[in-house]
Amino acid sequence: MQQKMTMKDLDLKGKRVFCRVDFNVPMSDGKVTDDTRIRAAVPTIEYLVNQGAKVILASHLGRPKGQVNEEMRLAATGFRLGELLHKEVKSLDESIGEKVEQDISTMQEGDIILLENVRFHEGEEKNDDKLAQAFASLADVFVNDAFGAAHRAHASTAGIASHLPAVSGLLLEKELEVLGKALSEPERPFTAIIGGAKVKDKIGVIDHLLDKVDNLIIGGGLSYTFIKAQGYEIGNSLVEEDKLDLANSFIEKAKQKGVKFYLPVDATVANEFSKDAETKSVKITEIPADWMGLDIGPETVALYADVIKNSKLIIWNGPMGVFEMPAFENGTKSVAQAMAETSGYTVIGGGDSAAAVEKFHVAEQMDHISTGGGASLEFMEGKDLPGVSALTNK
Ligand SMILES: Nc1ncnc2c1ncn2[C@@H]1O[C@H](COP(=O)(O)OP(=O)(O)O)[C@@H](O)[C@H]1O
Numbered sequence: 242m243q244q245k246m247t248m249k250d251l252d253l254k255g256k257r258v259f260c261r262v263d264f265n266v267p268m269s270d271g272k273v274t275d276d277t278r279i280r281a282a283v284p285t286i287e288y289l290v291n292q293g294a295k296v297i298l299a300s301h302l303g304r305p306k307g308q309v310n311e312e313m314r315l316a317a318t319g320f321r322l323g324e325l326l327h328k329e330v331k332s333l334d335e336s337i338g339e340k341v342e343q344d345i346s347t348m349q350e351g352d353i354i355l356l357e358n359v360r361f362h363e364g365e366e367k368n369d370d371k372l373a374q375a376f377a378s379l380a381d382v383f384v385n386d387a388f389g390a391a392h393r394a395h396a397s398t399a400g401i402a403s404h405l406p407a408v409s410g411l412l413l414e415k416e417l418e419v420l421g422k423a424l425s426e427p428e429r430p431f432t433a434i435i436g437g438a439k440v441k442d443k444i445g446v447i448d449h450l451l452d453k454v455d456n457l458i459i460g461g462g463l464s465y466t467f468i469k470a471q472g473y474e475i476g477n478s479l480v481e482e483d484k485l486d487l488a489n490s491f492i493e494k495a496k497q498k499g500v501k502f503y504l505p506v507d508a509t510v511a512n513e514f515s516k517d518a519e520t521k522s523v524k525i526t527e528i529p530a531d532w533m534g535l536d537i538g539p540e541t542v543a544l545y546a547d548v549i550k551n552s553k554l555i556i557w558n559g560p561m562g563v564f565e566m567p568a569f570e571n572g573t574k575s576v577a578q579a580m581a582e583t584s585g586y587t588v589i590g591g592g593d594s595a596a597a598v599e600k601f602h603v604a605e606q607m608d609h610i611s612t613g614g615g616a617s618l619e620f621m622e623g624k625d626l627p628g629v630s631a632l633t634n635k
Pocket residue numbers: 436437438439440460461462463479534535536558559560561562563564565590591592593594595614
């Protein structure tokens with residue numbers, strides 16, 4: 242990939258820096274309930290402050306569809322950032338216009354302003370050039386540190402980059418480096434674990450990963466499309482009927498490439514999708530009609546844990562079962578523990594997988610937890626990320 246300019250390539254002292262971050266964080270009752278993404282942006286913000294820049298932060302929150310939405314204001318994230326930095330962060334209630342310009346004109350070196358949710362403007366998601374120019378007019382330099390939104394071609398992630406010197410922030414750089422290295426010069430054995438429920442979204446990434454990995458492990462709701470494609474009964478388990486041939490073609494491709502393709506050998510099945518359902522453990526070839534697979538079984542756990550233990554690099558995207566319900570958490574919890582114990586380099590991508598490693602208290606033991614779900618998947622699929630391509634070439 243073409244090398245992009247980074248913050249370190251510019252003298253930022255006294256410069257007004259428009260820094261796009263991803264503060265799209267979970268909120269409840271107006272409070273931030275998970276500040277992972279805010280903490281992940283701190284190194285870049287501290288770097289800018291230490292360089293004597295005037296830091297103008299911009300982000301989206303939720304999907305307000307071009308209108309002001311009181312529940313999607315960013316002030317609570319600014320408050321949390323201030324606590325983390327032990328420094329004043331001034332949250333504004335607009336992201337462009339005269340009042341914003343006035344506030345910026347009085348900034349001192351090292352001051353921090355957080356603009357209001359950029360998605361309150363219709364032009365943001367349309368990548369409208371007028372809005373991009375309005376953002377650009379506030380600053381001298383554009384820093385993109387919003388890896389989580391780098392797969393979006395929006396005015397504040399991509400459009401603005403054609404009007405200012407545009408460089409990457411530390412988080413964006415780190416995400417690209419870790420994920421890029423994993424895919425280009427992987428330590429081997431290289432294992433990818435793909436689970437979760439978004440079968441359609443993950444099919445593309447499986448195809449691409451088969452060109453890269455030594456072991457591909459399938460778990461979660463995704464498994465049953467493969468099990469059905471192999472001719473077995475899956476009862477009421479999750480399935481993507483129109484992907485059966487594709488599933489078989491992946492098993493065939495794996496054989497041709499010498500990739501070990503792991504499917505569950507047993508499952509925890511339930512008679513209904515409920516935390517109080519009746520459950521039992523069955524061989525994967527013996528799922529009763531009318532029952533559904535909601536977790537991988539104990540034999541599968543042992544098999545997968547062994548592969549993880551013997552790998553040098555492991556990428557994990559998507560839980561092994563419905564881990565939100567205690568009756569179906571064992572597979573995800575055990576894989577999370579195996580990831581924590583392996584000496585291999587571990588990378589977690591995807592919101593639910595990140596939530597699972599937090600829930601099972603092993604987040605600290607992971608080498609890299611990506612702040613981007615969709616973004617990390619698109620990157621692994623080999624797609625260009627607009628928020629990266631738009632940056633200035635070295
Ligand atoms: N066997 C299964 N049947 C139905 N849903 C499942 C199954 N296994 C996992 N899931 C669900 O998949 C969801 C996460 O899927 P996904 O969004 O694809 O993962 P991620 O956000 O990590 O990329 C979880 O809410 C989990 O309950």
